[in-house]
Amino acid sequence: MKLYDFKFAPNCRRVRFFAAEKGVALDYVPVDMMTDEQLSADYAQVNARRTIPLLELDDGTRLSESVAICRYLDALNPEPPLFGTGPMGVALVEMWHRRVELEGLMAVAEALRNGVDRFKDRAIPGPHNFEQIPALAERGHRRLDSFYDMLEARLAESPYLAGEDYSIADILGVVTVDFARAVKKRIPETHENLARWHAGISARPAAAA
Ligand SMILES: N[C@@H](CCC(=O)N[C@@H](CS)C(=O)NCC(=O)O)C(=O)O
Numbered sequence: 608m609k610l611y612d613f614k615f616a617p618n619c620r621r622v623r624f625f626a627a628e629k630g631v632a633l634d635y636v637p638v639d640m641m642t643d644e645q646l647s648a649d650y651a652q653v654n655a656r657r658t659i660p661l662l663e664l665d666d667g668t669r670l671s672e673s674v675a676i677c678r679y680l681d682a683l684n685p686e687p688p689l690f691g692t693g694p695m696g697v698a699l700v701e702m703w704h705r706r707v708e709l710e711g712l713m714a715v716a717e718a719l720r721n722g723v724d725r726f727k728d729r730a731i732p733g734p735h736n737f738e739q740i741p742a743l744a745e746r747g748h749r750r751l752d753s754f755y756d757m758l759e760a761r762l763a764e765s766p767y768l769a770g771e772d773y774s775i776a777d778i779l780g781v782v783t784v785d786f787a788r789a790v791k792k793r794i795p796e797t798h799e800n801l802a803r804w805h806a807g808i809s810a811r812p813a814a815a816a
Contacts, residue, residue: 608633610676611653611661613640617712617786618673619660620816624778625677627813629684636663657734674704677775689775696770703761703768703776711754711783718747718790751792754783755801762800773808781808 610626610633612619626633638644638659645657654661654671661671662679670676681690691700720726722744731737758780761768768776784794784805794802808814 608665609636609663610634611636611638611650611659611663613638613645613659616640616659617715617782618658620782620785621673621775621779622660622662622676622680623816624782624813625689625775626680627816628687628689628778628811629680631680631684633662655734658732687773689773689778691769691772691774696772699769700774700776703774704779706757707768707776707779707783710750710757712779712786714747714750714754715783715787715790715792716747717743718751718792719744721747722790748790748792751787751790755792755795755798758804759798759801762804767804777804777808778813781805781814785809 608631610619610622612623612635614620614637623633623635638650640659644650645654645659651657653663653669656671658671660673660676661669662676663669670679678690681688689700691697720730720732721739721741726739728736728738730739730743758768765771767773768780784801787793794805
């Protein structure tokens, strides 16, 4: 299986990290976002939506959307169960994964894509161009403060975001915290539980994938 991938893109890292935890080997096809290769005519033949990551099977079947890709890899390789186990376990992973994505990853994206010249007229990834709204950059920073507070409160009561077991919510949590460096947002010194959790997960071999 091939993964169209850019090393520094958070959604790509989510998939690489997840695949590594599952022990799934992928062949990486680099798509250089620094030169906007994802917007090229060649890449449009691969993914008309012009986003990465994208998984391509040996029979040519293509799948985009990082969570859909992780779901596919999970269905092929159920162990370890990173989407939770049991009715409530699965629901809690879903809840925390969505919270991290909507309140954390999207807040970094809002701050970054509306705040740097590199994304002028490209404030939203995908096939359509959207202008930047500078106020959204400032709002993204404030949303990240709330996100870090939410994680600190949760991790003061639970070893992992969804409870007792490590899951894709933790993977995306670490990916998001690391991506936030792009907008100079670091874990506050006061957030000891968040820092401990981040250090523990970052030490996993899959974190380097
Ligand atoms: N919801 C999609 C989002 C994909 C996405 O936005 N990927 C970014 C990289 S993390 C991208 O393709 N950006 C292209 C661009 O900025 O033009 C997913 O989860 O895969």
